[in-house]
Amino acid sequence: GCDAADGSTCRRVLGLQHALQPNLGARAGLRDLRGYDLPVSVDTERFMAALDPRLVRPWFSVAAPPPAPLLDLACVGAVVSPTPLPRLRRDLEPWDHDAPSAVYLRPDPGPRAWLATAPRLAPSPGAALRAAARDPDVRSRPPVEGLSGTWPDRGRQVPLVPVEEGPDRVRIAVDPPAPALLVLADAWAPGWQVEVDGAPAALLRVAGVFRGVVVRPGDREVRFTYAPAGWRVGLRLALGGVVVTALLGWRRR
Structure with missing residues (x-):
């Protein structure tokens, strides 16, 4: 979601364990750090391993809050956990609400x-x-x-x-x-x-x-x-096919 009308504070969220599935969050307009669709690139898998070395495929479950610099870099503004975190960090502020999950806001995630x-x-x-x-x-x-x-x-x-x-x-x-x-x-x-x-x-x-x-x-x-x-090659082949088909049709006339 975005906190500002100009989009300058657009933030991602990160669900821990089973607290928030990426596709479910997307339906509510949330951008989950774990992404939405498979397959993923080698770069993405490397990044997910940095978030949680267990690298639980295919949904890349993250068990605990990753290092703060990675959350800063990815402009994560909120972390959602199924249960309250046993230890708080300075970059995670509990949000007082009535939802069944524990939500922690990051005070200054920075823009995208x-x-x-x-x-x-x-x-x-x-x-x-x-x-x-x-x-x-x-x-x-x-x-x-x-x-x-x-x-x-x-x-x-x-x-x-x-x-x-x-x-x-x-x-x-x-x-x-x-x-x-x-x-x-x-x-x-x-x-x-x-x-x-x-x-x-x-x-x-x-x-x-x-x-x-x-x-x-x-x-x-x-x-x-x-x-x-690949798209450019495919487009050229498609256009070539259209031209050949048109020429064959013209010759038959």
Whole structure:
């Protein structure tokens, strides 16, 4: 759900054990961190193993609250448990309500899209995810594969709001005060492409699972689009089939 009309505080939820099944939550407009459909990518399974090393397939049940930095990175705003948690953490505040499950709110989960001014290079997706899980300041200095350039050791985060969204596209307005990494806490996958002010840019994988792209002062718009190569090949074959069928029909006349 979203707490603000502009969508800037859109939050995910995480159900522990059997407290909340992802598909059930989706019917109420909740975005569950565990996702909704199978099969899942290698990146997603790696992330789920970081949430709960038991890796209970196929629904990826999570037994206890995962490390706070991972919840921060994924903008999780609430954790739902079938029973009260035996130990409270500073990032989990009990919500007083009459529901049968225990609900814990996270006071400052952050938005789903933001600028991070101090990203750091990671050698692999696994190393990036492990680094993210240990860093309480992960949102301002997320670990990224393929990152180039020199970046500060400390930074800050600048919240962003998508101005256009769809299943195969996300458009975000930006005004970077300094070179930064735009992080979109949605799954990275082959087929996703990104443009900055209409020019193709390098799509980076953040923390082994999310999408990112480097932006600089003067940039104004970032557009993510999903266009896997298989779709383009299939479209060309389909169009070719239509042309051949039309030619055969014309010759028979």
